[in-house]
Amino acid sequence: LTSILDGIVGLALPKMSVASVPPIFDRMWNQGVLKNKAFTSYFSRAQDGKGSELVFGSDGSDQRSRYSDKKIMWSPVVSEMYWEVRVVAMYVGEIKLDICTSTEPCNAAVDTGTSLITAPSGHVRRLHDTLIVSPECENIESLPTITFTLKGDVNVTLYPKDYVLQASNIKSQAICF
Numbered sequence: 496l497t498s499i500l501d502g503i504v505g506l507a508l509p510k511m512s513v514a515s516v517p518p519i520f521d522r523m524w525n526q527g528v529l530k531n532k533a534f535t536s537y538f539s540r541a542q543d544g545k546g547s548e549l550v551f552g553s554d555g556s557d558q559r560s561r562y563s564d565k566k567i568m569w570s571p572v573v574s575e576m577y578w579e580v581r582v583v584a585m586y587v588g589e590i591k592l593d594i595c596t597s598t599e600p601c602n603a604a605v606d607t608g609t610s611l612i613t614a615p616s617g618h619v620r621r622l623h624d625t626l627i628v629s630p631e632c633e634n635i636e637s638l639p640t641i642t643f644t645l646k647g648d649v650n651v652t653l654y655p656k657d658y659v660l661q662a663s664n665i666k667s668q669a670i671c672f
Contacts, residue, residue, distance in 0.1 A: 503608060504549065506534070510576050523551055535567070536607050549607075570645040577604040581646035587625045588639030594618045595643075603643065612658065628659055632671040635659055 505518055512518050523529050529552030539546025554567065570580040579602040582595040594617075595601035601618070614622070626638060638655040645651065664670050 506578075506607065508575055508578065520551065528552070538607075568645075568649045568651065570647045570649045573602060573646075578606065579604050582643050583646055584642075584644035585622075586640075586642040586644075587622065590625065590639075592621060592625065594621055600646070603645075610660075628671055630670060630672065632659075632661060632669040635661075635671065 505513070506520055507513075507518050509518060509521055517525070520534060524532055531552050531554060533552065533554040535548075535550045535553055537546075537548045537550075539548075541547075573579050573581050582601045582603045583597045585592045585595045585601075601614075613619070622641070626641075628634070628638065635655050638659065640655075641653045641658055643651045643653075659671050661669060661671050
């Protein structure tokens with residue numbers, strides 16, 4: 496009753512399903528209710544609840560009103576457990592970090608159910624040392640982008656508003672991390 500969310504829809508792959516219950520997407524496909532074995536998610540920052548969307552049975556190409564100005568990105572899934580994709584390069588602004596390279600790639604789980612970026616502590620430390628986010632939110636506008644290059648030449652770029660979490664402390668002062 497107090498949440499702005501309607502609920503959570505588990506989109507795990509079958510090997511991750513809880514109690515061996517087939518995930519909802521697989522059940523819909525097996526029942527023949529989907530046109531295509533694909534789904535798309537679109538996230539909006541709109542606060543009115545009308546901006547984000549999850550479409551089953553579509554790769555997004557038939558949803559032109561929602562996706563007309565967005566490039567649909569494809570990268571192969573490399574795990575049967577998680578929606579993992581291969582990261583072959585990582586940039587902070589124009590600086591290429593020495594983690595997730597073409598010779599030593601990383602896997603990244605694409606998870607629509609979380610708002611955090613997690614990684615092995617050494618990678619997070621390297622990223623954190625490169626970014627230096629002011630706890631008082633003073634430097635958000637001057638922070639660089641973070642770009643993940645995925646297998647298939649897909650670049651996913653995050654802007655400071657995407658990777659800096661802003662909150663307020665008990666004195667209603669801005670705090671960032």
